Amino acid sequence: MTEINASPNMNSSGYEMPPEMRQNIAITTLDKIWNMGRRYSVWPMMFGLACCAIEMICTAASRYDLARFGMEVMRPSPRQSDLMIVSGTVTKKMIPQIVRLYNQMPEPKYVLAMGACASGGGPFKEGYNVVSGVDKYIPVDVYVPGCPPTPQALLHGLMKLQEKIDSESITSVRWYQKEAIEAIPVPILGPDIIDPRDFPTIKSLTQGKPAAAEPAAETA
Amino acid sequence: MRFSALKRDERAGYEGHIVPASSLLEVAKALRDEDGFDLLSSVTAVDYLTDNEEEESFFEVVYHLYKSTGGGAEVLRVQVPRENPVVPSLVELYPGADFQEREAWDLMGIKFEGHPDLRRILMWEGFAGHPLRKDWKEVYFEEEAKPFGNRWPGGQVYRVEDQNPYGKNNQYPDGFDPESWVETEDPLLYENLEKAAREYTEDIDTEQVVVNLGPQHPSTHGVFRMAVRLDGETIVALKPVMGYLHRNHEKIGERNTYIMNMPFTDRLDYLASMSNNFGYALAVEKLMGDKVAPPERAEYLRVIMAELTRISNHLWAIGFLLNDLGAFFTPALYAIEERELILDIFEATAGSRMMCNYFRFGGVARDLPAGILPRMKDLVNERLPRKIDELDLYLSENELVRSRGEGVGIITPEDAIAFSATGPVLRASGVPYDIRRADPYSIYDRFKFDVAVRYHGDVYDRYMIRVDEMRQSLRILKQALKDLPEGEILTGHNPYQVRVPAGEAYGRVEGPKGELGYYIVSNGKPSPWRYHVRAPSFINLTILEKMCVGQKVADVVVNLGSIDIVLGEVDR
Numbered sequence: 001m002t003e004i005n006a007s008p009n010m011n012s013s014g015y016e017m018p019p020e021m022r023q024n025i026a027i028t029t030l031d032k033i034w035n036m037g038r039r040y041s042v043w044p045m046m047f048g049l050a051c052c053a054i055e056m057i058c059t060a061a062s063r064y065d066l067a068r069f070g071m072e073v074m075r076p077s078p079r080q081s082d083l084m085i086v087s088g089t090v091t092k093k094m095i096p097q098i099v100r101l102y103n104q105m106p107e108p109k110y111v112l113a114m115g116a117c118a119s120g121g122g123p124f125k126e127g128y129n130v131v132s133g134v135d136k137y138i139p140v141d142v143y144v145p146g147c148p149p150t151p152q153a154l155l156h157g158l159m160k161l162q163e164k165i166d167s168e169s170i171t172s173v174r175w176y177q178k179e180a181i182e183a184i185p186v187p188i189l190g191p192d193i194i195d196p197r198d199f200p201t202i203k204s205l206t207q208g209k210p211a212a213a214e215p216a217a218e219t220a
Numbered sequence: 221m222r223f224s225a226l227k228r229d230e231r232a233g234y235e236g237h238i239v240p241a242s243s244l245l246e247v248a249k250a251l252r253d254e255d256g257f258d259l260l261s262s263v264t265a266v267d268y269l270t271d272n273e274e275e276e277s278f279f280e281v282v283y284h285l286y287k288s289t290g291g292g293a294e295v296l297r298v299q300v301p302r303e304n305p306v307v308p309s310l311v312e313l314y315p316g317a318d319f320q321e322r323e324a325w326d327l328m329g330i331k332f333e334g335h336p337d338l339r340r341i342l343m344w345e346g347f348a349g350h351p352l353r354k355d356w357k358e359v360y361f362e363e364e365a366k367p368f369g370n371r372w373p374g375g376q377v378y379r380v381e382d383q384n385p386y387g388k389n390n391q392y393p394d395g396f397d398p399e400s401w402v403e404t405e406d407p408l409l410y411e412n413l414e415k416a417a418r419e420y421t422e423d424i425d426t427e428q429v430v431v432n433l434g435p436q437h438p439s440t441h442g443v444f445r446m447a448v449r450l451d452g453e454t455i456v457a458l459k460p461v462m463g464y465l466h467r468n469h470e471k472i473g474e475r476n477t478y479i480m481n482m483p484f485t486d487r488l489d490y491l492a493s494m495s496n497n498f499g500y501a502l503a504v505e506k507l508m509g510d511k512v513a514p515p516e517r518a519e520y521l522r523v524i525m526a527e528l529t530r531i532s533n534h535l536w537a538i539g540f541l542l543n544d545l546g547a548f549f550t551p552a553l554y555a556i557e558e559r560e561l562i563l564d565i566f567e568a569t570a571g572s573r574m575m576c577n578y579f580r581f582g583g584v585a586r587d588l589p590a591g592i593l594p595r596m597k598d599l600v601n602e603r604l605p606r607k608i609d610e611l612d613l614y615l616s617e618n619e620l621v622r623s624r625g626e627g628v629g630i631i632t633p634e635d636a637i638a639f640s641a642t643g644p645v646l647r648a649s650g651v652p653y654d655i656r657r658a659d660p661y662s663i664y665d666r667f668k669f670d671v672a673v674r675y676h677g678d679v680y681d682r683y684m685i686r687v688d689e690m691r692q693s694l695r696i697l698k699q700a701l702k703d704l705p706e707g708e709i710l711t712g713h714n715p716y717q718v719r720v721p722a723g724e725a726y727g728r729v730e731g732p733k734g735e736l737g738y739y740i741v742s743n744g745k746p747s748p749w750r751y752h753v754r755a756p757s758f759i760n761l762t763i764l765e766k767m768c769v770g771q772k773v774a775d776v777v778v779n780l781g782s783i784d785i786v787l788g789e790v791d792r
Contacts, residue, residue, distance in 0.1 A: 046438050050465055050788055051490035051574060053442065061549075062557040076438040092389075093344055094443055094464040097435055121389070123484065126475070127468030128351050128358040129343065132381060132389045148490075148574060190401045191348035192359075192390045199398050205385055206396045 031169045038082075038108070039070075039162040045081035046074035047101065050088025052115040052148040059151040069158060078104040083161070085154075086140075089117035089124050090131040092193035096186050102138045103183045107175035110164075112157055113140045116147045123147065137195065138184060223247055229297060233507070233723015233742075236282075236295025244298055244308050248283070252313060257285035257294050258637050259653070260310065262726070262737055262754040263320035265328040269302070269354040279305045279330055282739065284726055284754075288637050288651055290658035293726065300330070309335035316640025319762050327352040327470070337412050342463035342791060344405040348393050351471055358471065359384060359391045365747040366475055409447055409459060416457035416765075417449045426451055431773070435464045439544055439777040442787030446764075446776065453772045458765045462758075465791040473751035478504055478581070478718050481751065486575040488753060489789040491536055494529040494566070495731040497579035498522060502661055503727025503738035504581050507720050512582035515708040519663045521584050524596075524700050525566075525576075526729070527693040531604065532562040533732035534686040535611075537784040541683055542615065544781035545624050551615065558607050561599055568592050581718050583710030593701070600697045608690050616684065625680030629767045629779035632677060639763040643734025643756050645783055648685040649677035655730040667696045679775075682782040720744070733757050733784055753792055757785040 017025065048056060060066040060074065075081040078101045090098060102111070113134055116122030121132035134140060141164060144157035170176055185196035194202065225243040229236050239247050251257040262284040269277045283296040298307050309332035310317040321332040322341040329350030332338055339345060349356045360380045362368050370376055381389070392398075410430060417428060434445035443464035449457040469488065473481045485500045486493035501522075505512050514522070539555030563573045568589050570576035578585050588596075615621055631641065636649040646653055654671040656664040672688035674681035722744040728737035734756025741750035760783050767779050 047436055049443055050467075051487055054490060054574065058556060058560070062553045063560050089465060089467050091464060091466055093466065094435065097464075101436060123487070124467040124472065125389075126358060126360040127472055128389075129463075129466045129468050130389060136388050150573060188398075188401065189344045189346060189403050189405055190398065191346065191393055191396060193388075194390075194392075194398050194401065195386075195388070196398075198386055198388075198390075201386060202392055202396070202398050206392050206394055 034170055035166050035168055039165040041070050041073075042083045042110070042158070042161065042165075043073045043075050043081050044071055044083045044085050045078055045101070045105070046076045047084065048087050049090065049094065050117065052087035052118070055148045055151055056085055056087045056114065056154060059154045064151040064155065066155075066158075069155075069162070071158060078102075079106060081105060082108065083110045083112060085112045085114050086118040086134045087114040087148075089122065090134045091129045092131055092187075093129060093189070095131050095134075095137055095193060096189065098134065099137055099184050099186050103186070107181065108173065110141045110161055111138055112142045112144065112161060114144045114154060114157070115149055116145065119143045119145065131193070137187065223250070229295075231723075233721060235724075236293075236297060238297045238299060241298050241300055241307050244296070245310070245313065247296065248285075248310055248313050251285060251294060251296075255294075256287045256289065259286045259288045259642075260284075260314035260316050260640050261286050261293070261642075261728070261735060262739060262752075263310070263317050263324065264739055264750075264752040264754075265324040265330050265352075266741055266750045267302075267328060267352065267354045277302050279328065281307050281324065281330060283310070284737070284739075286659075288653050290653070292659065295726075305330045306333050307331070308333050309338075311335055314640065315638050316759060316762055319758060323758075326350070329353060339408055339412070340405075340463075342466040344463070345408050346401075346404050351468070352474075358468075359389050364475070365745065366477060366480060409461060413447055413449050413457050413459050416459070428456060433776065435461075439780070441540065441781070441785055444780075444785065444787055444790065446780070448768075448773065448776065450773055453774075455768050455771055455773060455776065458768045458776070460761055460764055462761075462787075462790050465787045467788075467792065469753060469792040470751055474748055476748075477746045478720055478748065479716055481748075482579065483575060483577040485753075486577055487788055488755065488792060489533075489731065489733060489736070489757065489786045490574055491786055492529045492533045492732045493574060493576045494525040494578060495533075495729060495736060497576065498526050498662075499727055499729040499731065499736045500738050501579040501581055501727075502729060503725050503740050504718070504720065506725035506727050507723055507740060507742055508581060508718065509721075512711055512718075514583045515711060516705050517587075517707040518583035518709045520700050520704045521588070521709065522579065522662055523664065523667075524697060524704070525569075525578060525584075527697050527700070528562050528565065530693045530732045531690050532559045533784075534690050535559050537732075537781075538611065538615070538683060538686055541679075541778070541781040541784070542621070544777045545621065547620075551611075554607075554611065558604065561603070565592060565596055565599070580710055583708070585710075587709050593704075597701055600694060600701060605691075605694055608687065608694070612687050616687065621683070622680060624775075624778060625683060625782075626676070626678055628679045628771065628775050629682075629782060630676070630678045631763060631767060635763065635766065636677065639766070640759050641734070641763055642760065643731065644682055644685045644689065645734065645760050645763075647672060648674045648681040650675040655728060655735055659728070661727075661729060664696075667699050669693075669695045679778050679782040682784075686784075720748075728754070731756055733786070733789070734760055753789075755789040755792060757783070757787075757789040758792070761785060761790065 066072045113119045118134050124130045125132050142157045142161045146153045188194040226237045266280045278299050281298045285294045324330050326340040428449050428451050431448045435443040445461040447459045485496040488496045535555040539552030542551035566576050567573045570578040631649045633649045633651050636646045652671045652673040657671050669692045672685050674685045720742045724741045726739045737754030739752040740748050743749045768776050
């Protein structure tokens with residue numbers, strides 16, 4: 001080590017240090033240390049929907065070993081998890097539960113849409129019970145393409161999530177702001193799935209102009 | 221036939237008999253009691269909607285009955301008018317019809333008179349319409365059949381979703397008021413649960429509680445839900461709730477061309493995609509006749525892949541059954557290690573780990589790549605037998621496995637047959653019914669193997685039978701790999717443009733989970749008129765309530781694990 005009161009030096013704090021501590025001090029920003037703790041302890045929710053869940057389990061299992069990223073602690077309870085891996089087709093019957101689970105997760109929380117179905121409906125998009133992408137209801141941080149994505153692809157997605165976490169700052173992330181975060185309204189199982197946020201649109205279309213209620217039957 | 225009411229079905233390409241709805245019960249009872257058709261394999265409905273003024277539109281409910289001693293099918297059909305279709309329920313005679321009739325009510329809108337609990341099963345109560353009817357259109361409807369005109373070169377590509385005012389896959393009936401809507405799905409479920417419970421405990425005066433296991437629950441192997449009514453820790457009633465992964469396989473399948481359905485079948489039972497391909501290929505080949513008989517090498521490859529799938533599926537099932545027993549993840553890790561080696565073979569051959577899309581009508585898609593055969597031989601002859609022995613050694617005599625498994629969730633052979641259970645669930649109850657022997661398909665009649673059977677019908681036997689079956693699969697694999705001939709892998713026609721003559725076919729295979737059947741009705745067009753999947757996981761669940769009532773709540777999880785369901789197949 002150089003002398004303590006020398007010109008600014010990345011390896012020196014600029015303060016008087018007892019000699020025995022000089023090798024043991026690192027200087028960093030609060031953001032960095034905060035994000036480092038967060039990125040290596042992302043606990044995913046143990047929550048599988050469809051085929052992708054099998055690849056998610058394989059990612060956590062023998063060959064691919066998710067533990068390398070500190071993410072092997074799968075929590076069955078949303079209260080203890082940081083990351084929701086939406087692994088599979090999101091159906092209309094399931095979306096109220098997914099939104100409810102998302103609301104129950106404590107901040108900070110992240111969502112990873114795994115596979116084609118969760119990202120945009122995938123091969124089943126045209127189905128009458130299929131939600132065309134989970135992002136129609138809850139915010140998604142990382143999309144992983146594939147049908148199903150291989151474990152390598154999921155790992156890549158998780159590394160992208162780590163990069164995203166790295167770029168956060170505790171002064172600007174939404175969960176440290178003064179305003180309360182509104183819960184996402186839970187969809188209702190009606191004649192079709194009803195998003196409470198759509199109430200005005202639905203009313204204007206089904207009651208005002210009955211003829212416009214079946215837009216899908218039109219062809220261009 | 222003895223019954224004057226029975227009429228032979230004389231349409232070209234059809235078999236079986238047409239029964240008037242009024243005498244269905246009588247005929248079914250006679251078939252069951254006198255002729256030995258005790259296994260009701262499949263119940264489904266077909267919508268024969270026609271624009272032709274001269275012909276009449278009608279619904280047809282199709283029953284496939286088999287003997288549990290083996291042999292071919294007796295097909296019964298009931299034709300009912302499209303307005304107010306009512307058919308007597310077979311639940312009294314064949315309890316296994318329960319969920320299948322509910323499914324036909326849900327998706328096709330056929331009322332089954334006398335059904336004890338006729339609620340929707342895959343969609344929810346209150347959903348508008350019966351989606352599999354031919355005149356019901358989904359939100360993203362474009363045309364009746366693929367390929368859609370606007371996707372061809374020169375067509376104007378547009379997205380139907382962009383034209384939907386909600387920006388979502390939603391539609392609502394005219395005059396619908398969202399604010400006054402009340403959900404009825406759960407209240408109805410709890411009402412039925414209470415009804416079932418009252419019958420069970422008339423004279424006990426304790427407070428009962430309702431517990432929901434799932435749809436997000438670590439023990440349910442996916443998005444399955446069990447509404448359980450408990451008296452202390454004892455279960456007095458249980459109602460499975462499914463449909464959380466209902467991906468509209470059949471509706472999409474009826475818009476697709478025949479070959480387009482092949483990758484969709486992968487996603488039914490996503491742990492056993494090769495078997496799913498196999499069943500679908502068999503059904504379509506049955507319709508197309510001898511011109512698509514697969515070449516010798518393809519038959520061998522099909523059997524090899526199907527048996528490898530069975531092993532990988534059973535490894536997974538055992539690993540996760542132990543998970544349910546509380547041996548959290550360690551046995552599963554060992555099982556997954558071996559499964560990965562099998563997936564490597566699939567990936568090398570078919571190009572994908574899980575969604576293999578490997579079978580074609582009249583053969584298979586790709587030949588084995590160079591260098592994979594020695595690896596397969598090594599796996600089948602050396603590694604897997606050793607590892608299965610190891611699994612058996614560590615688990616089968618384990619004190620905890622035995623005490624949690626023996627005598628738990630017992631299914632008697634009579635019940636197993638009556639509830640249409642198939643596969644390991646049926647064979648663990650002492651009924652040696654394996655389609656590979658009972659109604660042989662492909663080239664299974666050439667191989668030496670035993671039909672694994674166990675006699676106690678409890679969780680432990682359902683675990684043991686999977687170990688037995690893996691060993692038998694290894695026996696088949698050893699023979700098949702030794703005899704694998706050289707040659708073509710596909711008959712010489714274009715597999716992408718198949719011409720399927722009008723008619724119907726029911727193709728079934730012994731999948732790892734039970735009898736996987738595909739019922740296909742063709743009207744000669746490029747896409748199937750009706751495409752129905754007889755899913756073993758779905759029908760094996762019918763008996764779950766009976767298995768669990770009277771037992772402790774902790775055993776429900778194990779009972780469910782021992783049936784080995786996959787939600788992609790349950791909900792389709």
